[in-house]
Amino acid sequence: MPYCPKCQYEFKGTVTKCLDCGTELVEQLPTKQDIYVKWISLGKINSSVYAEMIREAMKNKGIESYSHSDLFHDVFSTTATSQAGSYEEIFVPEDKKELAKDIFDTMIQEDGEKE
Numbered sequence: 001m002p003y004c005p006k007c008q009y010e011f012k013g014t015v016t017k018c019l020d021c022g023t024e025l026v027e028q029l030p031t032k033q034d035i036y037v038k039w040i041s042l043g044k045i046n047s048s049v050y051a052e053m054i055r056e057a058m059k060n061k062g063i064e065s066y067s068h069s070d071l072f073h074d075v076f077s078t079t080a081t082s083q084a085g086s087y088e089e090i091f092v093p094e095d096k097k098e099l100a101k102d103i104f105d106t107m108i109q110e111d112g113e114k115e
Contacts, residue, residue, distance in 0.1 A: 003029045038094040039066070042104045044087040051088035054107050061103065063096045 002011050002025035004018035011018075016025055045051055048069055055065045069088045092100040 002027060005029060039091040040094050040097055042090045042092060042097075042101055043108075044089045045108065046087060048088045050107075051090055054090060054104055057103050057107060058092065058100055061099060063092055063100050063103075065090055065092045065100070067091065 002015065003009065004011070004021065004023050005026050006021050006023045007018055008029060009018065009020065011025060017023065018025060045054070048067075051067050051069075055067060058065050067088050067090045090104065
């Protein structure tokens with residue numbers, strides 16, 4: 001029986017599109033294993049502001065990302081640009097690693113921010 005991958009509804013008969021959202025139906029819903037994303041680190045930089053600029057550039061290329069900052073910045077919610085010992089680490093899905101690394105390296109080389 002066909003399923004909507006977005007709504008996860010099951011349909012009977014000859015329906016080919018979801019009646020609720022219009023998405024093309026699939027024969028089988030993806031398993032949790034199919035939708036698991038392995039995140040990898042691209043590296044650490046000294047500026048949370050610059051990390052956001054890099055993440056924005058990746059977003060513009062369709063690459064999801066998230067960042068993790070050092071304990072001081074996490075606890076006190078600060079956005080200092082280059083406090084001693086501070087860092088921001090950027091993570092991307094493993095399957096987007098090559099394109100993301102190119103963007104990351106290009107922006108780091110232009111600014112010399114890499115830790």
